[in-house]
Amino acid sequence: MELPHLTLVLGGARSGKSRHAEALIEALPSPWTYVATAQAYDDEMRERIAEHRARRPAGWETVDAPLDLAEAIAAQPVGRPILVDCLTLWLTNLILAERDVAAARAALVAACERVSAPIVLVGNEVGLGIVPENALARRFRDEAGRLHQALAARAASVVFMVAGLPMRVK
Amino acid sequence: MELPHLTLVLGGARSGKSRHAEALIEALPSPWTYVATAQAYDDEMRERIAEHRARRPAGWETVDAPLDLAEAIAAQPVGRPILVDCLTLWLTNLILAERDVAAARAALVAACERVSAPIVLVGNEVGLGIVPENALARRFRDEAGRLHQALAARAASVVFMVAGLPMRVK
Amino acid sequence: MELPHLTLVLGGARSGKSRHAEALIEALPSPWTYVATAQAYDDEMRERIAEHRARRPAGWETVDAPLDLAEAIAAQPVGRPILVDCLTLWLTNLILAERDVAAARAALVAACERVSAPIVLVGNEVGLGIVPENALARRFRDEAGRLHQALAARAASVVFMVAGLPMRVK
Numbered sequence: 001m002e003l004p005h006l007t008l009v010l011g012g013a014r015s016g017k018s019r020h021a022e023a024l025i026e027a028l029p030s031p032w033t034y035v036a037t038a039q040a041y042d043d044e045m046r047e048r049i050a051e052h053r054a055r056r057p058a059g060w061e062t063v064d065a066p067l068d069l070a071e072a073i074a075a076q077p078v079g080r081p082i083l084v085d086c087l088t089l090w091l092t093n094l095i096l097a098e099r100d101v102a103a104a105r106a107a108l109v110a111a112c113e114r115v116s117a118p119i120v121l122v123g124n125e126v127g128l129g130i131v132p133e134n135a136l137a138r139r140f141r142d143e144a145g146r147l148h149q150a151l152a153a154r155a156a157s158v159v160f161m162v163a164g165l166p167m168r169v170k
Numbered sequence: 171m172e173l174p175h176l177t178l179v180l181g182g183a184r185s186g187k188s189r190h191a192e193a194l195i196e197a198l199p200s201p202w203t204y205v206a207t208a209q210a211y212d213d214e215m216r217e218r219i220a221e222h223r224a225r226r227p228a229g230w231e232t233v234d235a236p237l238d239l240a241e242a243i244a245a246q247p248v249g250r251p252i253l254v255d256c257l258t259l260w261l262t263n264l265i266l267a268e269r270d271v272a273a274a275r276a277a278l279v280a281a282c283e284r285v286s287a288p289i290v291l292v293g294n295e296v297g298l299g300i301v302p303e304n305a306l307a308r309r310f311r312d313e314a315g316r317l318h319q320a321l322a323a324r325a326a327s328v329v330f331m332v333a334g335l336p337m338r339v340k
Numbered sequence: 341m342e343l344p345h346l347t348l349v350l351g352g353a354r355s356g357k358s359r360h361a362e363a364l365i366e367a368l369p370s371p372w373t374y375v376a377t378a379q380a381y382d383d384e385m386r387e388r389i390a391e392h393r394a395r396r397p398a399g400w401e402t403v404d405a406p407l408d409l410a411e412a413i414a415a416q417p418v419g420r421p422i423l424v425d426c427l428t429l430w431l432t433n434l435i436l437a438e439r440d441v442a443a444a445r446a447a448l449v450a451a452c453e454r455v456s457a458p459i460v461l462v463g464n465e466v467g468l469g470i471v472p473e474n475a476l477a478r479r480f481r482d483e484a485g486r487l488h489q490a491l492a493a494r495a496a497s498v499v500f501m502v503a504g505l506p507m508r509v510k
Contacts, residue, residue: 010333012298012467014485044478125332127182128352129299129469130307135214137470145184145333152333160332162465162500162509163350163485163492169332180503182468295502297352299469300477308384315354315503322503330502339502 004156006112007120010148010169011161012128018052018085020159020166021120025081028118030059032081035073037090039066052085066093070107079117087123087151091143095136101143109150123148125160174326176282177290180318180339181331182298188222188255190329190336191290195251198288200229202251205243207260209236222255236263240277249287257293257321261313265306271313279320293318295330344496346452347460350488350509351501352468358392358425360499360506361460365421368458370399372421375413377430379406392425406433410447419457427463427491431483435476441483449490463488465500 007024011017025032034056040046053062065072069090076082084090094101112119125148127141152158152170159166177194181187195202204226210216223232235242239260246252254260264271282289295318297311322328322340329336347364351357365372374396380386393402405412409430416422424430434441452459465488467481492498492510499506 008333012465012485013471013481014467014489016485016489044475125182125468126470127184127468128295128297130296130302130311131183132470138214141183141470145182145186149184149186149334152335158333158335160337163348163498164489165492165498165509167337167500167507167509169335169337178503295352297354298465298467300466300472300481301353305384311353315352315356319354319356319504322505328503328505330507337507339505339507 001154002156003112003154005116005118006151006155007118007157007159008148008151008155009120009122009159009161009166010125012125015161016164017122017124017161019055019164020161021083021085021122022056024120025083025118026057026059028081032060032083033076034060034062035065035069035082035084036062037066037069037084037086037093039089039093066090067097067099070104070111073108073111073115073119076115076117081117082115082119083122084119085122087121087147088126088144091140091147095140095143105147105150109154112151112154121151171324172326173282173324175286175288176321176325177288177327177329178318178321178325179290179292179329179331179336180295182295185331186334187292187294187331189225189334190331191253191255191292192226194290195253195288196227196229198251202230202253203246204230204232205235205239205252205254206232207236207239207254207256207263209259209263236260237267237269240274240281243278243281243285243289246285246287251287252285252289253292254289255292257291257317258296258314261310261317265310265313275317275320279324282321282324291321341494342496343452343494345456345458346491346495347458347497347499348488348491348495349460349462349499349501349506350465352465355501356504357462357464357501359395359504360501361423361425361462362396364460365423365458366397366399368421372400372423373416374400374402375405375409375422375424376402377406377409377424377426377433379429379433406430407437407439410444410451413448413451413455413459416455416457421457422455422459423462424459425462427461427487428466428484431480431487435480435483445487445490449494452491452494461491
């Protein structure tokens with residue numbers, strides 16, 4: 001069963017995913033919820049987070065959810081559009097915290113099913129390079145693929161970003 | 171000259187390539203031939219092979235062809251649908267065994283031309299990351315690109331998988 | 341504002357980008373300018389450059405522009421079709437030479453706006469693998485993404501190459 005309110009925005013690094021996802025939400029009446037999954041482990045990350053925040057106009061309310069994403073989605077006011085940016089950092093946080101990834105994935109899908117507001121999820125496509133030598137990196141890209149597939153199967157709209165432009169997958 | 175019976179399914183890690191390719195073949199009357207190119211070098215690989223086999227329904231006959239892929243295709247009963255999963259492991263095996271990759275590629279294309287049954291080939295897209303520091307990895311991704319191009323030029327249908335969904339390339 | 345004469349050809353390693361870009365230009369009346377950004381740092385690179393040159397038919401005039409790409413484009417005869425191959429090596433050269441990448445990017449976009457002849461730019465998509473451990477590689481892929489986005493926003497045509505075949509992005 002497809003969820004008409006669910007959109008998945010995939011793409012590589014600096015492919016314009018966040019900007020496209022924000023534009024999708026900002027086309028709707030505000031206020032909007034920005035669910036941020038980033039945890040700043042270092043200066044490079046802090047800089048990226050600050051850059052992303054500075055770009056967002058008024059109308060956004062930011063909620064931090066580095067681990068408990070399903071709960072953060074469920075806690076939003078009924079009908080308020082939600083942007084989740086991004087699945088990739090969330091997955092990284094889950095793995096580093098040794099959470100049960102399959103359970104968290106199922107909970108996220110279930111949370112997306114329960115909301116009725118438009119929800120846009122952003123994810124990095126990381127599986128199109130050479131097989132990483134690092135076992136953790138291999139596990140990470142396998143889990144990212146499983147997560148994207150589970151969400152894409154339910155989403156009414158899936159786009160693959162190339163150079164800032166959306167290619168429609170579904 | 172395009173081969174109407176030839177389909178190429180490309181995509182990244184965990185993009186749903188095998189599942190999509192299997193569904194294409196399973197839409198045809200059984201029995202079907204599954205040409206497996208995997209060689210289990212370690213436990214991680216053995217686990218993946220077992221997982222893939224367990225997922226396949228009755229109707230599949232598995233043929234192992236880690237190196238002699240053209241010969242395995244040529245040996246199939248006339249008219250029986252064939253799935254080759256996957257080109258990437260085959261290419262890895264060829265390089266590790268120091269086979270002549272260009273000759274093997276030409277033999278594979280020739281074998282695909284000679285069969286009349288539907289044949290679906292699965293390959294990993296590995297060329298969309300940063301240039302690998304490892305010379306063998308660079309050679310591998312160059313050969314993978316050449317192989318995919320040679321097959322895509324002949325295939326009537328080429329799809330690029332994103333999050334379990336096929337994008338039509340040709 | 342879109343530039344009707346500007347085309348961007350993106351894709352992975354060995355995806356047929358150069359061949360496709362050359363075919364686009366060769367469909368126009370010669371002579372054509374080939375702006376080569378490659379600098380041969382080693383034998384592997386020298387071999388690739390020689391291979392690319394040997395493939396080009398008469399009608400091409402080659403101009404080397406490892407760093408001053410905007411100037412090379414501006415210096416071309418009015419109306420002559422231009423191929424730039426490739427943006428990725430140019431960006432690598434800029435970073436290694438410690439040039440101001442943002443300024444060079446702006447100058448390139450401005451040069452593309454000033455020419456009236458067809459211009460085709462080739463770039464490697466490098467952002468679809470696992471996040472590189474190397475900080476320079478991360479910076480490189482961020483800059484590549486920004487460059488591709490800036491050009492794609494102005495181009496009338498953007499294609500993403502898969503196995504030698506163009507997928508239309510725009």
